[in-house]
Amino acid sequence: xxxxxxxxxxxxxxxxxxxxxxxxxxxxxxxxxxxxxxxxxxxxxxxxxxxxxxxxxxxxxxxxxxxxxxxxxxxxxxxxxxxxxxxxxxxxxxxxxxxxxxxxxxxxxxxxxxxxxxxxxxxxxxxxxxxxxxxxxxxxxxxxxxxxxxxxxxxxxxxxxxxxxxxxxxxxxxxxxxxxxxxxxxxxxxxxxxxxxxxxxxxxxxxxxxxxxxxxxxxxxxxxxxxxxxxxxxxxxxxxxxxxxxxxxxxxxxxxxxxxxxxxxxxxxxxxxxxxxxxxxxxxxxxxxxxxxxxxxxxxxxxxxxxxxxx
DNA sequence: GACACGTGGGA
DNA sequence: TTCCCAAGTGT
Numbered sequence: 001x002x003x004x005x006x007x008x009x010x011x012x013x014x015x016x017x018x019x020x021x022x023x024x025x026x027x028x029x030x031x032x033x034x035x036x037x038x039x040x041x042x043x044x045x046x047x048x049x050x051x052x053x054x055x056x057x058x059x060x061x062x063x064x065x066x067x068x069x070x071x072x073x074x075x076x077x078x079x080x081x082x083x084x085x086x087x088x089x090x091x092x093x094x095x096x097x098x099x100x101x102x103x104x105x106x107x108x109x110x111x112x113x114x115x116x117x118x119x120x121x122x123x124x125x126x127x128x129x130x131x132x133x134x135x136x137x138x139x140x141x142x143x144x145x146x147x148x149x150x151x152x153x154x155x156x157x158x159x160x161x162x163x164x165x166x167x168x169x170x171x172x173x174x175x176x177x178x179x180x181x182x183x184x185x186x187x188x189x190x191x192x193x194x195x196x197x198x199x200x201x202x203x204x205x206x207x208x209x210x211x212x213x214x215x216x217x218x219x220x221x222x223x224x225x226x227x228x229x230x231x232x233x234x235x236x237x238x239x240x241x242x243x244x245x246x247x248x249x250x251x252x253x254x255x256x257x258x259x260x261x262x263x264x265x266x267x268x269x270x271x272x273x274x275x276x277x278x279x280x281x282x283x284x285x286x287x288x289x290x291x292x293x294x295x296x297x298x299x300x301x302x303x304x305x306x307x308x309x310x311x
Numbered sequence: 312g313a314c315a316c317g318t319g320g321g322a
Numbered sequence: 323t324t325c326c327c328a329a330g331t332g333t
Contacts, residue, residue, distance in 0.1 A: 055329085056330095057330095058329090059328085059329040059330095060328090060329065060330045060331075061316090061317085061318095061327095061328060061329085061330060061331095062317090062318080062328060062329085063318095063319085063320080063327085063328045063329095065320090065328095066318080066320090066328085067329090099317080099318075100317030100318040100319085100328095101317050101318085101330090101331090102316090103317095103331085107331080134331095134332095135330090135331070135332090136331085137331045137332080138330090139329075139330060139331090140329085140330075140331085157329045158328080158329070160329090176312095177312070177313090205329065209329075214327065215321095215326075216322085248317080248318085251315090251316095252315080252316090253315075253318095254317080256317080257316095257317050257318075260317090291315095291316095295316090
């Protein structure tokens with residue numbers, strides 16, 4: 001990983017009014033990345049576009065450390081999209097294990113089917129084609145196009161948003177939902193050169209993940225601490241509306257999780273009675289099961305049996 | 312734009 | 323123990 005020979009910064013960002021005064025951000029962040037990037041399996045060349053895509057699905061709302069073992073097993077079992085597409089969707093849900101948000105497994109399976117049918121088994125490189133796949137939204141489409149294909153896209157995930165909020169906007173946290181101003185800023189900060197832009201995307205994300213973290217940020221290790229608007233302002237505390245906390249205990253989500261855990265660990269149809277044991281309250285239990293069925297995560301069978309979906 | 316959607320580790 | 327948070331997407 002060599003640093004860019006031609007500094008690509010200094011053009012696009014010059015017109016950004018929110019831009020903090022001082023030095024450009026790209027070069028120090030990319031240099032820091034070259035020295036401190038984690039050696040993650042989906043960053044190795046052999047991962048390919050499919051490996052990048054699988055990792056992006058798994059990493060949605062899920063910490064790296066929890067993804068690592070599941071990713072390795074997944075790629076060993078299904079090294080190409082067509083391999084996964086040939087399986088029952090329920091196998092994807094089972095292999096997903098306890099990563100959480102199992103609808104992602106179903107969507108990844110659906111994306112593999114679509115790639116096999118529509119793209120000859122190769123992960124598409126066009127942003128619009130990626131976006132059309134199930135489970136791929138604005139972020140993941142940009143991430144795959146950037147990380148797997150070296151294209152120039154603004155990759156705006158929660159890490160990058162936090163880095164920008166602090167370094168550029170001078171606030172502790174970004175807004176709850178991504179704003180047009182954030183997208184504009186991300187585009188404006190994007191290096192002109194595609195390869196450098198892709199490097200910058202990975203580097204700014206890594207900075208947010210390792211240094212500019214949500215809590216206990218490590219400014220002493222930050223390559224742009226000297227230019228950080230938030231730090232320069234004395235790190236004012238977050239003021240706006242409190243960030244929405246996720247309630248969990250007692251919710252349908254928790255019940256769904258328990259129901260699906262039973263189905264995952266069983267290797268065949270499960271009788272209703274086995275599912276009834278996971279939650280005492282029958283109305284909520286039934287509602288959760290219905291939700292799983294309508295999501296396609298569970299398949300009802302005759303005789304009050306349930307299983308992970310075969311199709 | 313607000314919500315629903317899993318899980319488990321760390322402070 | 324309780325709360326916060328972790329590379330978002332779909333409705």
